[in-house]
Amino acid sequence: MDKSVKDTILNIMKSTTDIAIIGGGLTGSLMAMAAANNGFSVSIIDATGAKKRKDPDFDGRSYAMAMSSGRMLKALGLWGDLETGAQPIHDIKVTDGAVGEQPSPFFLHFDKYGLDEGPMGHMIEDRHLRSTIQRRLLDTKNITYLGGRRVDNQTTQTTTSMVTLDDGGQVHARLVICADGRNSPSAKRAGVTYTGWNYSQSALVCALEHEYSHNGFAYQHFMPPGPLAILPLKDNRCSIVWTETAENARSIMAMNKGAYLDVLRPRFGDFLGEIKLVGERFFYPLDMSIANSFIAERIAVIGDAAHGMHPIAGQGLNAGMRDIAALAQLCQEAKDRGEDFGSQAVLARYQEWRRFDATALTLTVDALNRLFSNDNSILRNLRTIGMGVVNLLPSIKRTFIREAAGVRGNLPDLMR
Template structure:
């Protein structure tokens, strides 16, 4: 093994959270290898899948500090308002709708919508441009062996890397976690999300809508131009039938739910199905390794928090590792990694279970539950202080946030 195969940090997974962490660490002087199983740039293709993210302001701040935001800013749609409605799309404002708007966050946007392919491409460009990062694409991590001094990682191309710490950013079915014996818990929702982009005749004015319906929520999320991304969650059997329909018939089923508030709608991307499951790792660390993003917690996309949660992990882990490095500590030591776990595990699990509860509460036609949740939404709407607290929380403006999420360098 040559000098070229030693790194401070080895990241398994070059999706979104892996690259974000690599860039944060490289910016603070650590050497990083990123290994990704996908062929180079496969996700940059518009036909790969239809994902788009509702980025919280805190996530956007992190992207700014690690240098990625300028490359995506023009492709990001500012979110001016988020409206949650109980009932059916297209019926106009629900009686007890819940509304968050930018005036309550000092006039700035409440977040940004950004398509996966743009964010992914910007990360790939930044990885390639960084002299401290070695990107190894189209190659899988097959195994890992931890020792007192470091961790060695065997790749599918026969190469062996050694580092002080291995990061599992390898998604919901994390092999890094499984090989380390980390147990997971979770369940399926019996729901599948139908995801696609639409074009519409009328402007969306940067307003996102979440319609809670008995069979699952429908999110209408504004993209740049007269386009939006929909995440239409339905019971598995309904979703299978809808996915099998030709495009025009699919639109015919969507229109009554979507309503006509944006004028005529047309498909602007291929359609994708995304089975919804919850998967939580019981531990976020093991000897010489730590998990971030979906590898630690794959959540229901009901509140668009999946990537935001992952970027909070990235901010916390980068801060812990860089501080330890500057103090001359071994960055893969158990007590260093434990600091990260203490910081993040409770928050992520609470958020994941919270989203789970919201989904169960709203994917339901029980009249008592409906009355209770309508009252809850009405109360939050009626109390500006409470609403502002909800919003500041979603924007990441609360005490104890990692520095990167506050827009501060490490």
Template sequence: MVKQADLIIAGGGFAGLGLAVALKVELGGGFDIVVVDPVLGGTPSRDARASAIAAGARRFFERLGVWGEVASESQPILDMVITDSRLDDPIRPSFLSFGGDVEPGEPFGHMVENRLLLDALVKRAAALGVELRGQGASVSRYRREDEEITAILPSGEDITARLLVAADGGRSRLREQAGIAMHGWDYGQSGIVTTVEHELDHEGRAEEHFLPAGPFAILPLTGRRSSLVWTEKTAEAQRIIGLDEAGFHAELEKRFGLKLGELRAVGPRAAFPLAMRIARSFVADRLALVGDAAHIIHPIAGQGLNLGIRDAAALSECVTDAAGLGLDIGAPDVLERYQRWRRFDTVSMGMATDGLNRLFSNDNDAIRLVRDFGLGLVERFPAAKRFFIREATGLTGTVPRLMQ
């Protein structure tokens, strides 16, 4: 069996679904898109994590008609405080704070639970006529045929299109088949992710405590809840998530403190190994990589998901412009435009997060002195703070139309 489509997306995460919805919004019902992911189906998402959505990504979701579905359950990040201390320090002084809006009335970020945003994307994609293949379906491999590319499903069905998009995660099988190498390294760290409830209101404040083992980020959720991204050496992270409730609470309280009153972990605990990996190329013959298939970076600045959204917005614009002119959407010049647009930005952000992690994940007194002096300088210069905020929101450089 062979199905003909205009574009195939392997992977139904934020980047894959975001790209599908963006193209439907831009090109209308006559553009045939198939999204294939084994987890797509009739049941709601069970992803218990939460993500920081930068202002640029929020604008993208708003343009797609998705943000309205989650806006009431999103938490604006109204300000952010950065500290640098040892675990047993009795006081954690604030060296740097960020506050204010990107534009009047527009916070620089929001926290949203992943399941809510994923479900909203699936609902919007279905309403726009995107064909969603789930319940075990996947793109196991592909083959090239003249001016087309064919996705091969385990069921025996083939789907042929002008362009195949690999949005199938950090272990992308399509990237491997294309022979595209990933360059980078492991950090020997893992990120512990969970949700906590606390007695007092966080007032929309995010905090990043730089501890010798790595950053401990407290990110506000709706109600008196916060999402934690807690970096430790891998062996220590495994030990911590294996503790009983009392032991885990003791480790949590040492890092979180009691500034928000009594607290307790209410979400599942998980630990994810941290690495820096960037694909040697973001494109191959009629194949484009987006999201984690193209890059994995340290979560120290909360930019991983936002980079993937920028990929989706940029590739959507490249494809939309080509289709509007009646050109081949999978042609080398279309894909090279996407690669030039996204790869430099990704490498720059990857190296920045790597440098921050190496600078702060240590307990060297001389390095601590230098970095704290640097944080203090930034705190004293509002223009420098505004620059870093604009960088983090994804609103610098060539911004895709759907993020403007």
């Protein structure tokens, strides 16, 4: 090819933006919207691509979105499209048990009366959340969506960073945000190290239709191999997150639908009447990874790239949304003051705001999983007594409920 033609093409492929986001999962996409709402120009590069994201069978999860995350979806103008499909969570019941056994006599009950502001959260199906965000992402003027492309490298100069794509394209930005998931390759390239481990557990996820109404109750049954969460969806349906040892999970996943339900029934119980599968079944190997730093030069790390946690408490995405709200606010405040929003000083504020909280949450979730995912009789007795005691102490229970709703602590403006 003629050199001048080649240079022209390469120049077209170079772009300059305020913020470049690596990874267009839920966290990266919501970050793009929050930053664009604050007037920043944003380029988001996502290896997965828009076509796959629109496929309803791409991801079977449903998310327990805390009250504070719901506020943020409202502030970003997304709630109107999500509300009809969102199921309010009114109560949470926690039990300790074993397959085929009655639940423990002392169950822990977080009820709707623990919060004055409304339901503690909503269940939102991934397919609804994903398609709503994707539509808005493509419609927002100051967002450039580069789907189906991977970031191969990034380098930082004094005032900008340059992100290089696998098709040779380049994006120059004042701030690069790594949202490329657990053990983020882009954060590692910038020198961030991780602490983490594999759980010898995997999560089986599917949606079920059931005979009786769930009345907006979410259930968490702690079983020796791992927890079984039964989470209410609209129209007499629920989503389950069923944790088993990695080996068991693989063999259950390989079963046909009838055999799968036969294994599930004694764990699930019959309190919702007959159950049947709706849609596909999904499988997620579980691990934990925490970034030892949430920042590097001109780089902020958010979402699972910063803290990949066990789904036992349904907090991963909620924690990622707190990262987004905090970072968007700090960048906005810096810009208003005429400060460089990608500078080390601004990034240090982000790290100070989020790192301790997110790390503490990830480790607490890890400890919960260890405490509950076993059949040790001493631990079983202790946790039964513990749940009974918490159940009898309204002030502690209220603290737990407010924590689950995400309305404790120093909340960013988008979550107020």
